Amino acid sequence: MIYQFADRIGTLAPSAIREILKVTQNPNVISFAAGNPAAESFPAKEMAEISADLLANKYASALQYGISEGYVPLRAQLTERLRTKHATGTENDDLLIVSGGQQGIEMTAKILCNAGDTVVCEAPSFVGALNAFRSYGLKLKGIPVCEDGIDTEALEEYLKQDNRVRLLYVIPTFQNPTGITTSLAKRKRLIELAEQYDFLILEDSPYFELRYSGKVVPTIKSLDTTGRVIFVGSFSKIIAPGIRVGYVIADKQIISKLTVAKQVSDVHTNLFFQMVISEYMNRYDLDAHIEKIRAFYVVKRDAMLAAAKKYLPAEVTCGKPDGGLFIWCTMPNGANTMDFCGMASKRMVAAVPGASFAADESEISPSFRLNFSLPTEEQINKGMQILGEAAADYLAELKKAGK
Amino acid sequence: MIYQFADRIGTLAPSAIREILKVTQNPNVISFAAGNPAAESFPAKEMAEISADLLANKYASALQYGISEGYVPLRAQLTERLRTKHATGTENDDLLIVSGGQQGIEMTAKILCNAGDTVVCEAPSFVGALNAFRSYGLKLKGIPVCEDGIDTEALEEYLKQDNRVRLLYVIPTFQNPTGITTSLAKRKRLIELAEQYDFLILEDSPYFELRYSGKVVPTIKSLDTTGRVIFVGSFSKIIAPGIRVGYVIADKQIISKLTVAKQVSDVHTNLFFQMVISEYMNRYDLDAHIEKIRAFYVVKRDAMLAAAKKYLPAEVTCGKPDGGLFIWCTMPNGANTMDFCGMASKRMVAAVPGASFAADESEISPSFRLNFSLPTEEQINKGMQILGEAAADYLAELKKAGK
Numbered sequence: 051m052i053y054q055f056a057d058r059i060g061t062l063a064p065s066a067i068r069e070i071l072k073v074t075q076n077p078n079v080i081s082f083a084a085g086n087p088a089a090e091s092f093p094a095k096e097m098a099e100i101s102a103d104l105l106a107n108k109y110a111s112a113l114q115y116g117i118s119e120g121y122v123p124l125r126a127q128l129t130e131r132l133r134t135k136h137a138t139g140t141e142n143d144d145l146l147i148v149s150g151g152q153q154g155i156e157m158t159a160k161i162l163c164n165a166g167d168t169v170v171c172e173a174p175s176f177v178g179a180l181n182a183f184r185s186y187g188l189k190l191k192g193i194p195v196c197e198d199g200i201d202t203e204a205l206e207e208y209l210k211q212d213n214r215v216r217l218l219y220v221i222p223t224f225q226n227p228t229g230i231t232t233s234l235a236k237r238k239r240l241i242e243l244a245e246q247y248d249f250l251i252l253e254d255s256p257y258f259e260l261r262y263s264g265k266v267v268p269t270i271k272s273l274d275t276t277g278r279v280i281f282v283g284s285f286s287k288i289i290a291p292g293i294r295v296g297y298v299i300a301d302k303q304i305i306s307k308l309t310v311a312k313q314v315s316d317v318h319t320n321l322f323f324q325m326v327i328s329e330y331m332n333r334y335d336l337d338a339h340i341e342k343i344r345a346f347y348v349v350k351r352d353a354m355l356a357a358a359k360k361y362l363p364a365e366v367t368c369g370k371p372d373g374g375l376f377i378w379c380t381m382p383n384g385a386n387t388m389d390f391c392g393m394a395s396k397r398m399v400a401a402v403p404g405a406s407f408a409a410d411e412s413e414i415s416p417s418f419r420l421n422f423s424l425p426t427e428e429q430i431n432k433g434m435q436i437l438g439e440a441a442a443d444y445l446a447e448l449k450k451a452g453k
Numbered sequence: 454m455i456y457q458f459a460d461r462i463g464t465l466a467p468s469a470i471r472e473i474l475k476v477t478q479n480p481n482v483i484s485f486a487a488g489n490p491a492a493e494s495f496p497a498k499e500m501a502e503i504s505a506d507l508l509a510n511k512y513a514s515a516l517q518y519g520i521s522e523g524y525v526p527l528r529a530q531l532t533e534r535l536r537t538k539h540a541t542g543t544e545n546d547d548l549l550i551v552s553g554g555q556q557g558i559e560m561t562a563k564i565l566c567n568a569g570d571t572v573v574c575e576a577p578s579f580v581g582a583l584n585a586f587r588s589y590g591l592k593l594k595g596i597p598v599c600e601d602g603i604d605t606e607a608l609e610e611y612l613k614q615d616n617r618v619r620l621l622y623v624i625p626t627f628q629n630p631t632g633i634t635t636s637l638a639k640r641k642r643l644i645e646l647a648e649q650y651d652f653l654i655l656e657d658s659p660y661f662e663l664r665y666s667g668k669v670v671p672t673i674k675s676l677d678t679t680g681r682v683i684f685v686g687s688f689s690k691i692i693a694p695g696i697r698v699g700y701v702i703a704d705k706q707i708i709s710k711l712t713v714a715k716q717v718s719d720v721h722t723n724l725f726f727q728m729v730i731s732e733y734m735n736r737y738d739l740d741a742h743i744e745k746i747r748a749f750y751v752v753k754r755d756a757m758l759a760a761a762k763k764y765l766p767a768e769v770t771c772g773k774p775d776g777g778l779f780i781w782c783t784m785p786n787g788a789n790t791m792d793f794c795g796m797a798s799k800r801m802v803a804a805v806p807g808a809s810f811a812a813d814e815s816e817i818s819p820s821f822r823l824n825f826s827l828p829t830e831e832q833i834n835k836g837m838q839i840l841g842e843a844a845a846d847y848l849a850e851l852k853k854a855g856k
Contacts, residue, residue: 051679051680051706053565053706053707054565055565056564057567058567059714062710062713086518089516089517092513094508094512094516097508097512097516098505098508101504101505101508102501102504102505105497105500105501105504106501109500109501111695112695113495114489114495114693114695115694115695149719150719152718152719152720153718156717156718160459160462161462162456162459164459164460164461181713185714185717276454277454286518290516290517291516291517291518292514292515292517292519292723292724292725293723293725294719294722294723301454301456303456304456307458307465310462310584310588313581313584314465314555314559314581314584314585314588315555315556315559315585315718316551316552316555316559316697316719317553317555317581318697319697320696320697320723320726321695321696322695323725
């Protein structure tokens with residue numbers, strides 16, 4: 051039988067990168083390709099204690115249907131935490147619990163954008179979000195990312211010529227994949243542009259509490275006075291990703307529509323782990339826990355940066371992210387990291403080619419993304435050595451081919 | 454700020470019924486309005502034991518990201534169970550774990566239907582599904598349900614005049630809200646019609662294992678030889694709903710597209726509870742557990758049927774469902790149960806007016822839905838007495854008004 055699928059889904063195919071990433075299922079492969087936090091960062095013991103309590107004493111509510119908005123105490127705790135600690139969220143705003151940040155992104159596209167509308171994003175950007183936009187038949191326009199964030203001049207040039215831009219999608223803090231943090235000046239500029247050209251900003255910030263160096267930059271949402279910013283956060287990197295709990299803060303009107311979308315999507319986020327997180331925040335110090343994760347990851351970041359300096363050919367440049375999970379490396383022009391990462395995967399090291407993060411999937415990218423949160427220090431050293439050798443071989447071949 | 458939302462979401466408003474259901478937050482109200490299973494049906498002790506094990510010994514995987522398709526052992530167990538126990542699923546099929554049956558319905562609409570396509574459903578039908586279809590701008594056409602299922606003659610009449618029907622949405626076993634089970638003959642007829650008029654059937658079956666009387670009728674999916682049936686099942690009523698775990702079985706091509714939709718929607722269903730269910734099926738006898746739930750619910754169903762006979766005015770007729778969670782009652786023509794249920798809620802008993810289940814929300818319905826799984830037997834008796842008095846008063850008023 052030949053099925054006819056909806057127009058919106060027709061262009062969404064499993065990506066070419068899947069083949070490269072398949073090697074990561076082999077336990078002998080050193081993977082720098084993941085976006086996973088380290089299991090050592092999960093507060094498993096505390097979660098076990100709370101889970102046992104809930105299943106003994108509160109199972110009748112913890113396992114029952116909940117409301118679509120989310121577990122009321124958790125929403126209150128989060129609202130309070132974000133306001134006091136990050137100046138994020140106002141009296142006009144509301145907070146919705148979602149099944150991971152990804153759901154916040156997908157539902158934002160669903161409630162705001164008609165097929166054919168444009169979503170502007172950073173180039174490169176997070177492929178999960180790009181695919182969510184694609185799944186609603188939206189036009190994607192990538193604007194290059196500079197050292198201090200998206201190129202706001204190029205962005206304005208584009209805005210002048212496309213009046214169907216509904217949404218700007220940015221990951222301003224420790225961006226995925228580049229690790230870059232958007233400067234305060236540019237954050238302010240983005241809000242001005244949103245006002246002037248009448249679009250909304252979707253601020254995706256799954257890593258913003260994982261800073262290892264440099265000064266805190268306020269969230270774009272905290273600079274927003276007119277309700278143009280939708281902030282998506284997540285517990286995936288500060289508690290655990292497998293439990294699928296994130297949140298969205300935005301103007302009440304937007305949250306109201308998102309709640310309707312949430313209701314038809316999965317009714318509500320699994321209530322048990324909403325209660326676990328809420329109780330974790332009651333019994334323990336979430337900030338102290340995040341502090342421990344940062345101390346754990348900064349060592350890995352530094353190990354990977356040192357190994358990159360030691361083992362990668364001088365022609366390969368690497369970013370120095372102040373936080374997050376990724377280091378972005380760029381080979382000289384002419385390099386195609388789809389080929390290079392394919393070569394590396396045969397040598398049992400996995401990295402993600404830059405093309406996977408492009409709004410235009412057919413783009414050839416000289417960059418690749420490395421993850422340092424999941425591998426051990428030993429794996430980082432061994433893997434970077436192999437990757438360095440592969441890079442030298444690849445670049446030599448490239449030179450030989452006269453590219 | 455005035456926001457402009459996507460066309461698809463514009464018509465989706467919080468329903469009028471919300472006001473009536475708000476009274477159920479009052480603990481003094483006896484609610485027959487829920488769709489919740491009883492907490493006594495949750496295997497909480499066993500789940501506590503397994504959760505403790507997982508969090509002590511397997512937390513590194515149970516709390517980590519999983520694959521979009523679902524936890525591999527659970528998929529294998531479910532595939533095996535459905536094939537051997539329900540003859541449901543073939544070699545051409547695949548199985549996807551979803552975050553509750555609702556997500557299976559929403560994603561099916563997303564991958565199969567363009568705005569303006571028609572979804573035919575039973576009239577009345579499950580409002581959560583209807584809203585999922587509405588959220589993609591789909592046209593809903595309700596076809597009346599008879600004692601033995603949807604009116605297949607009226608359905609064919611409609612199919613002759615609308616060539617944009619992509620999907621027939623049915624809850625063939627212990628339907629929500631009517632409790633009706635579609636006969637084997639009609640199930641076969643639906644497949645013939647799907648072949649003849651080229652549409653797919655979405656078989657939503659959250660209650661099919663909760664039979665209290667009568668003979669098992671095969672799933673529509675088990676009668677399907679050409680891949681036209683998508684079967685959605687759920688653990689909400691046989692394990693617990695708050696954990697949000699369901700599944701979809703369909704042809705591999707359809708599951709492949711659903712998996713892409715799943716990936717952009719919430720990446721994967723919370724892995725921890727997929728593992729809990731899988732381990733539950735390893736350590737315990739799920740069928741024996743379901744048997745216990747049935748023994749528990751049949752008493753409640755019979756109590757409610759007896760109370761309905763005893764307390765409701767003779768003009769109110771009630772269905773006698775062979776399973777599920779609901780009893781469907783119908784007042785004489787001219788009655789508007791939006792008014793009646795409003796009156797009952799003031800007397801501290803909540804029931805759901807039939808209009809909530811209509812494809813056309815402005816429809817006036819003489820019917821209402823009662824849930825028997827959640828209230829205690831004592832609540833059933835007391836609540837039905839109050840409801841009977843309210844019904845008598847309402848019908849007297851109606852007669853007085855000459856309707």
